[in-house]
Amino acid sequence: MRETGGAIMSRSMGSQLCGWEQQNAREQSRSQRQKRVRAQARRRRRQAVRRFFLCAAGFALCMWMLGLIQDVMRPISGNRTAQMQGSAGEAADAGHIFKTGGMENLNSEELPEILNELLEKNGETADYVQNYPNREIYQNQPVDLTEDFISGEVPLLMQWDKRWGYDAYGEEMIGLAGCGPLCLEMAYLYFTEDTDMTPRDMADFAYNNGYYTKQGTSWSLWTEGAARLGLKGAELSLDENAMKNMLDSGYLIVCSMRPGDFTTTGHFILIRGYNEDGFLVNDPNRRSTSGKTWSYEKLQYQIRNLWSLGEG
DSSP states (O other): OOOOHHHHHHHHHHHHHHHHHHHHHHHHHHHHHHHHHHHHHHHHHHHHHHHHHHHHHHHHHHHHHHHHHHHHHHHHOTTOOTTSOOSSSSSSSSOOOOOSSSGGGSOTTHHHHHHHHHHHHOGGGHHHHHTGGGGGGTTTOOOOOTTTOOTTSOOOOOTTOTTTTTSEETTEEHHHHTHHHHHHHHHHHHHHOOTTSOHHHHHHHHHHTTOEETTEEOGGGGTHHHHHTTEEEEEOOSOHHHHHHHHHTTOEEEEEEOSSSSOSSOEEEEEEEEETTEEEEEOTTOHHHHTSEEOHHHHTTTEEEEEEEEEO
8 A cells, every 4th residue: 555645755854853852852962062161160170179179278287387396486486595686676667778888878868767667667767766866965975874773673674766767786776676785774774883885885885896787686695695694694594483483583684576566577576574464575776665574475475485584
């Protein structure tokens, strides 16, 4: 029995539709595979980026922890020596300005900017900064310390005091870099009551005996230098009880400070006593920090090294 024309046409159209459906199915399958491949590629890229940042963050954290451990261990290590050159204790927040020799070689346009930076960081220096143009009035003039000194008390002296702050400390000015000599000066006056030794004289003593370096005041000032002046200086453990015992025994404590509440670079301060609220500090760069007590918890991570100072 022969198929009619309509049946043949219907079967032909059915075959075409089936072919189109198969082609569409193949295209959809191919499109889905491509989407999956692209999605997998995006996931791999995201994972690679995530792994990179995780590795970078882990490395940065490890380096930070290593630096923190080194900083914490350095001041409490029993192997610290006073022969290290103190990188903390140089110019109090102002940096080094005399790079080419004596004060007369300083670029006159550079110093006002540095003094302005000092003033921005420490408003107490306003009088010192503003009187810099008149510095010759104060340089190398006699200094009377009798009004600054009371027997039995540790005097508080500022390195930027106009009476000596414009005088040279090596290649710098005492007002910018003299925290070391000023701490020793306060201790020396307390123990000897010798008001003839001025901060200018103490800066000259440190410089002439090799305790001044371009990196700051040498830590050996607190041992060898103190001995030259008839005092006794020795390294001290960073321990609250050890510090209080030394103070109870009549000693003072000088501390080399790392950046924190007292400095943005390096600095020396003098601890003169303690009470129930904390330690009493003489900071030669700020009266404000000297007018309050400091807990051991607040100080311990800011102290790079410390020494006891007493009568020889």
